[in-house]
Amino acid sequence: MSGPPDADPAWVLHVDLDQFLAAVEVLRHPELAGRPVVVGGRGDPTQRGVVAAASYPAREHGVRAGTPLRTAAKRCPDAVFLPADNPHYEEVSERVMAILRDTPGAVVEVMGWDEAFVGVRTADPEATARAIQAAVLDGTGLHCTVGIGDNLLRAKIATGFGKPAGVHRLTADTWDEVMGDRPTRALWGIGAKTAAALAERGLTTVRELGAADPEALAAELGPMLGPWYVQLGRGIGRREVSATPWVRRSRSRETTFQTDLDDWDRIRTETAALARRVADDITADGRPALRVAVKVRFVPFTTRSRSKTLPTPTTDATAFEAAALEVLDRFRRGRAVRLLGVRAEYEKP
């Protein structure tokens, strides 16, 4: 499917909305502009919960996604705390994605509420990036950053250099110069645990990882993961943006309780309620569940899961609930519980 010889080159643009949830809240509460805004949980910093998004003024106080709300309130007492309003964010996100799809010649692959890859053929990707920024701002009032790359990995990483509201390009030509000396943690797909595991093997920088032996890492870190990490170190990744609609593999609901649960009857009741919510979701999806899983987080924070393949795939709420309770009863009782979760798994697409 290569184009004519003089066709414009293919580029991957990674479009990422800046401080998305906080920006959306400021849009509908204009008096909050310029103030530290923290979105997360029920919007009550005395309750259990973490920050889903913080505005830049809040980030200056060390508040970021994942910070416990209580901690955020200590670090930034002047912050405005708001509950997460997911349905609204979904709606705004849809409008943004529609704007991206209106980009001439664009293939759009949505990655989440606030980001998407856009594949385009052009001689001037920066111009396309600026046009997208202008269209998104004009259509929604939101700012975004655009990373430009010769594959998805590099475009995604480029975005980090363009924040906020900028455009940045990262390609094979500049990879080593820009990324070579950085820690492996800077790569998309390498988290704290993997970075530590790599460091134990003497691989601390992106350059070192890229020069590592894939076979050796396969033996130590997994047959697929090991070689993939080396590819990451080299900046190699998928080049084609896919517009194929995403097909979900599972549905889940979970709750952290404000006070720990001791009573097993109550734990069963709560599990049954979660199972019914999941059953509603799978009914809405119109796909039978093949498997049910129950997750229990015990005090202080030990998390365990149990699951079973259903004798018959089902969308029936009563059967699903009964199966969830059956799985729950396989846990050891007697320890206090802070979180319960129920998940349904679908057939592989």
Add this chain to the structure above:
DNA sequence: TCTGGGGTCCTAGGACCC
């Protein structure tokens, strides 16, 4: 720092079958 909620994919061991 006292740690949400919703997802995806990979790994490894055991069961089971031929």
Add this chain to the structure above:
DNA sequence: TCTGGGGTCCTAGGACCC
């Protein structure tokens, strides 16, 4: 009788991402 090898499914856990 004491011993193969491959394939697939099931299950639990880990790691990562938004």
